[in-house]
Amino acid sequence: MSFMSHSSDHSSRSVLQSNCFGEVGPKYVKDCTRNWASQSKLGGGTFGVVYEARDTDGLKFAALRLESKHPGYRQRMRDLTEQDLETLTAFEHRNILSVLGYSKSEEATVLLYPLAGVTCLKAALDSAEIASKMEWSSRIKIFIGIVAALEYCYYYHRMGGTPCYHRDVKPSNVFLTVEWIPKLVCCGLSRLIPLVDDDKTAALGIVGLGSEGGFLCPEFTRDRTFDEKSEVFSVGVTALQPLGTVGNWIITGRTSFVDGEPSVTEQISEISEDDDSSAEDEAVEAVLGARDRRPEWEAALLPAIREFAKLTVRLGSI
Secondary structure: OOEEEOOOHHHHHHHHHOOOEEEOOHHHHHHHOOOOOHHHEEEEEOOEEEEEEEOOOOOEEEEEEEOOOOHHHHHHHHHOOHHHHHHHHHOOOOOEOOOOEEEEOOOOEEEEEEOOOEEEHHHHHHOHHHHOOOOHHHHHHHHHHHHHHHHHHHHHOOEOOEOOOOOOOOHHHEEEEOOOOEEEOOOOHHHHOOOOOOHHHHHHOOOOOOOHHHOOOHHHHHHOOOOHHHHHHHHHHHHHHHHOOOOOOOOOOOOOOOOOOOOHHHHHHOHHHOOOHHHHHHHHHHHHHOOOOOOOOOOOHHHHHHHHHHHHHHHHOO
8 A cells, every 4th residue: 555645625535535545634534524523423442532424525434533531642642653654554454444544633643444335333233224134144254353353463463472452342443344244443553552551541540532331351441451361351242242132232231221111120130039930031031122133043053153252262362
């Protein structure tokens, strides 16, 4: 991938439509995100916030605005050079969303990714229409693709024996093509923005803006040390979204179970007080039935689940 620099809106659009990594005008990006409108936000995490962007001609792309509450990380993000950002183009894999270009201003550093023909995994799972079309085979493909992308980063981008971790695996950082091929974003950023261990990090309790919904390993948020187990934790919780009761985020605790008459939490709390075994059955049914958008269970899925286990164990034992 070659490198080129542009500033005008016309040139900015040309960069995004070409195969040449280059600079895009900050005003163009800001306008395309409607001045970083909350309605354009796709998700936020360790490295910043991802926005959906669209220009007046309908060109659609994703804009990752690098942000952090930590002053050290924030300064590092602003100091990233063209050469630093261009190293991200080396991450080329079927399951990685390649960076198209970047935008720099005093306000922020922004990375730009293709969005045409893809949708965010989180948005797909939250949409009844899209999730209803996601068969088990597609969900299997998504999980395997995420692990494949991480293995690629781990093996092929080692430096001095140190593996390249992602550090922010979650549904909003996974994009899907129309064929349900997963594309991971933010690959390589952990190298450009290394971990900082200081009093400010401890006080904030986060790295960057923090990962949404409990996808970061608790030990990482507490001790600020990241290793293979930390990555596997994020992969596991992410995989449970398309495999589990989609949309409820059961594992992360971000649910709407407190609503309803009676609420699921009330039903579960009554189990220990009720000798009738049917109470537990009712609670389980309520949990599994709430906004459940999974396909019907198929016995043929069992071999695939075993493969999931093997892949996760393999990644965790590297």
